[in-house]
Amino acid sequence: MYRSRVDVLYHFPLCFVQSLLHAFGRGPILSLLHLSVHYADVELAMAMHAAILRQLEDTHLSNSLIAAYLKLGRPSYARKVFDEMSRRDVVSYTALISGFAKLAREDEAVGLFFEMRASVHALATKMGYLSCTYVSNVLMEFYGKCACLSIMLKLFDKMPQRGIASWNTVASCLVKELMYERALVRVHDMLQTDNFRVDYFTLSILLVASAGCFASMAGRELHAHALRSGFETNLSVKNALIGFYRKCGNVKNVVVLFERMPVKDVITWTEMVTTYMEFGLVESAVEFLYRMPVKNCVSYNALLAGYCQNGEVSRSLGLFCKMVEEGIELSDFTLTSVVYACGLLMETKTSEQIHGFVLKFGFGSNDCIETALLYMCTRCGRMADAEKMFHRWPSDQNNSIIWTSIICGYARHGQPDKAISLFCLGQAEGTMTLDEVASAARSLRGRDLLCACKEMTKMRCEHLLELLNPFPWKRDYKDYLNGIPLSDAL
DNA sequence: ATAGGGTTAG
Numbered sequence: 001m002y003r004s005r006v007d008v009l010y011h012f013p014l015c016f017v018q019s020l021l022h023a024f025g026r027g028p029i030l031s032l033l034h035l036s037v038h039y040a041d042v043e044l045a046m047a048m049h050a051a052i053l054r055q056l057e058d059t060h061l062s063n064s065l066i067a068a069y070l071k072l073g074r075p076s077y078a079r080k081v082f083d084e085m086s087r088r089d090v091v092s093y094t095a096l097i098s099g100f101a102k103l104a105r106e107d108e109a110v111g112l113f114f115e116m117r118a119s120v121h122a123l124a125t126k127m128g129y130l131s132c133t134y135v136s137n138v139l140m141e142f143y144g145k146c147a148c149l150s151i152m153l154k155l156f157d158k159m160p161q162r163g164i165a166s167w168n169t170v171a172s173c174l175v176k177e178l179m180y181e182r183a184l185v186r187v188h189d190m191l192q193t194d195n196f197r198v199d200y201f202t203l204s205i206l207l208v209a210s211a212g213c214f215a216s217m218a219g220r221e222l223h224a225h226a227l228r229s230g231f232e233t234n235l236s237v238k239n240a241l242i243g244f245y246r247k248c249g250n251v252k253n254v255v256v257l258f259e260r261m262p263v264k265d266v267i268t269w270t271e272m273v274t275t276y277m278e279f280g281l282v283e284s285a286v287e288f289l290y291r292m293p294v295k296n297c298v299s300y301n302a303l304l305a306g307y308c309q310n311g312e313v314s315r316s317l318g319l320f321c322k323m324v325e326e327g328i329e330l331s332d333f334t335l336t337s338v339v340y341a342c343g344l345l346m347e348t349k350t351s352e353q354i355h356g357f358v359l360k361f362g363f364g365s366n367d368c369i370e371t372a373l374l375y376m377c378t379r380c381g382r383m384a385d386a387e388k389m390f391h392r393w394p395s396d397q398n399n400s401i402i403w404t405s406i407i408c409g410y411a412r413h414g415q416p417d418k419a420i421s422l423f424c425l426g427q428a429e430g431t432m433t434l435d436e437v438a439s440a441a442r443s444l445r446g447r448d449l450l451c452a453c454k455e456m457t458k459m460r461c462e463h464l465l466e467l468l469n470p471f472p473w474k475r476d477y478k479d480y481l482n483g484i485p486l487s488d489a490l
Numbered sequence: 491a492t493a494g495g496g497t498t499a500g
Binding site (some may be wrong): 001053063066067090091092093094095097098133134135140141163164165166167168170171172198199200201202203204207208233234235236238239240241242243246265266268269270271272273274296297298299300301302304305306308331332333334335336337339340343366367368369370371372373374375399400401403404405408410422432436439440 | 491492493494495496497498499500
């Protein structure tokens with residue numbers, strides 16, 4: 001019975017491991033590598049590494065070593081083994097690429113990917129090797145992650161043989177791109193064309209897709225399917241079900257599911273915090289967070305975001321301070337929420353303080369943080385800063401949220417002229433949807449809004465009117481429309 | 491070796 005690395009090395013010194021290799025082949029080494037992963041024992045993996053150093057031309061053994069190092073959180077060791085291999089195969093590339101991808105080391109993963117394409121994929125294509133589902137699945141995942149969805153789907157359609165993982169990969173890429181209905185339709189096709197049966201991966205992905213597009217019937221059918229097939233007992237499926245009923249059901253559905261779960265993990269508990277927050281039951285959410293047997297930074301982020309959604313500004317700032325003091329891991333999610341909370345607070349000093357914190361911490365800027373920062377500036381009277389961020393924003397990734405924020409900011413801080421001109425520009429360029437135009441319009445005073453209407457087409461104007469219901473100035477607006485023929489205003 | 495569930499911006 002394995003208790004520790006010392007035990008193993010005591011019973012099996014290196015020279016013995018090497019003779020094992022000669023006598024019994026790879027089997028014992030592979031088992032020991034498995035044990036090293038299971039017991040999170042890096043040094044055992046390194047001992048195996050030492051034992052098979054001379055066998056590094058054995059591709060199979062080296063691949064297992066790469067996989068072990070990656071699972072043990074030692075990507076640089078994995079890379080070293082890879083670099084020293086004399087013959088790499090698809091498995092070597094696959095292991096390392098997916099390992100780097102999981103660690104968000106995209107540059108290295110993509111670099112390897114192109115290297116693989118040069119050395120393996122071209123050859124594989126010529127030899128018709130794409131029938132290897134592993135190769136195609138990894139290629140598909142990469143095209144999916146590079147937002148090259150059409151290439152991914154083309155590859156999928158060309159695959160002579162598909163495994164259930166191929167279908168799951170396509171569905172999950174579509175879900176990640178927010179194309180929920182397409183994911184549901186694709187898998188529906190799968191059931192009709194290929195004779196595949198969905199597994200617990202498929203069910204989890206599709207439940208997320210159903211929740212994402214509020215496909216309440218589809219989700220319930222998936223639930224029934226899970227019960228019939230027995231996959232309902234799978235933890236991922238149960239957690240995905242909770243997520244579905246959180247979005248398409250009610251608190252009671254979720255609580256019943258939760259209470260009947262024999263095994264729960266940190267994701268289950270975090271789902272409960274999110275559920276209570278989304279239904280406005282702040283105290284229950286807090287209670288659940290403190291009852292959680294294991295929490296991580298995502299759990300705290302869920303609480304923090306929930307405070308913001310429920311207008312509990314001081315509690316969210318308090319929680320953030322506690323997280324910093326207690327050394328709880330912060331992420332871009334954390335910062336986005338706390339910046340947003342400062343926007344709600346509308347205090348210039350606090351906003352500058354948190355702004356400095358974000359810059360100093362140097363969390364890679366992303367759209368969400370930048371948007372939250374801009375929103376915060378517009379709410380805290382820092383319009384000059386907001387303008388700078390607004391103009392710096394790349395024009396090819398137009399974000400309607402920042403348009404709405406800055407228009408509302410101008411309106412709030414006594415600059416209706418600027419608000420109106422941006423408002424007109426935004427709706428003319430089609431940057432903002434009508435819903436968004438309406439939301440920005442609510443921040444404008446009635447008289448200012450009337451000026452803006454002159455710049456709009458009749459259809460837009462009427463649609464806006466519908467959206468503004470029950471906008472307080474609607475009557476004035478109607479009068480205005482009655483008084484002046486719209487054709488004059490166009 | 492490939493696929494899965496929880497947290498962010500108006």
